[in-house]
Amino acid sequence: MDLLLAAVLGGVFGSFANVCIYRLPKNRNISKGRSFCPKCKKKIKWSDNIPIFSFIFLNGKCRKCKKDISFKYFLVEIISVFCFFGIYYLFGFSIDSLLFIILYCFLVIVFFIDLKHFIIPNELTFPLMIIGFLKSLDPNLNKLIFPNFLNSIIGGVLGYFLIWLIIFVYKKIRNKEGMGLGDAKLLSASFSKYENLVLIKFFPKKV
Template identity: 40%
Template sequence: MSTALVPVLPYIFVLAFGLIVGSFLNVCIFRIPEGGIPFSEPRSHCPQCNAQIAWYDNIPVASYIVLTGKCRACKASISIRYPLVELASGMFALACAVNFGFTWAALVYYLLIATLLVITFIDLDHMIIPNIITLPGIPIGIAASFLLPELSLAQSLIGVAVGGGGLFAVSELFYLLRKKEGMGMGDVKLLGMLGAFFGVKGVLFTIMAGAFVGTFVGLILIPLNRSKGLDLRIPFGPFLASGAIVYIFWGEFLIYKYLEYARGGF
């Protein structure tokens, strides 16, 4: 074997691992809102014709391309979202390995991103962030502080309090002022979970980055929908998830740049 190939091999395994996990994430997105357990059914079925999907038609991304996006049995079209989730999962696994090396931090952050992908699509589909994901996520994040060199147990615990508690206060205040629920309790629990993984600094960064992306998207979507006379509800979960992913890869750099800028004066 050529020596140049050897360093690449672990990354190919990481990509394959991410693609396979992505396939499982699709099942989670589909099953968790129904109250089902993602592991309960051993084989996948076509949602249209209920035909069992053979293993060779269930290979992440590749099968979608081979089948040109159609079920082999009934030719019903398969949502492009399935291969996109698989691809995103694979690319994020690769990005974590490249960015953090073959470390516990890489694994922890990848699994967190995978969870955020599930939350994003469930929130887009159903406007909910399931407790079954975020509530166990809080103690898992606290436990992960033992694996993350830059996060102490104390920072993790304070992160939960600030992420969950701080936003809960904002959401209550919003309710008092507007008599309308602006941010759901699902978002509050998600921020509690992110606080556990990130600490205070990271969870505040996530809220700001999420609000920034959310405002930008809102400015585009709200006028479009108002003209159609629809009462638009934009789920906030996907924006918080985007903010969290930005923090994982670029947070330290952006905070450093911001502080450098702030110190230099305006």
């Protein structure tokens, strides 16, 4: 039952992730405005916007204009369902699960935005970095999986420096940009690892 709920949450998040992937690079508000078909701009009814199922029922086509809905939306939802399910299966109802879910949520959005637009918005890397550093202040942190504060800082700085160095060398040799500083910030965030802001918000007693 819990696992089913985790999978459903994954689908719901996947749907939200699609909104972020579509709107963040365009600097549009992710919380306001209903979803619409990118082809015909018509609003999508809630019943046609159910994660995974709607795509299957509509046969991957918009109800209004009959044009193909990008398979990417479906893919993001499916991956999210499996990841939420898998993380919950492995770590159960725990802080570890929450940390991994948060990391996954950021990474999946980053991946698909970067894939299409070759950018990684600061709106995604900065919170992830802050979360990464702050989470190590949690005294109950699982030290087997997550680095402590010092390692977190070292990892963060090292991650940023590594990508910065690659960019610098690549620029010297090829005279063009191979990667952006967004990549540096992302690796920095990944090295330092996620979360704790959310912990303070949702589990004030634990922190």
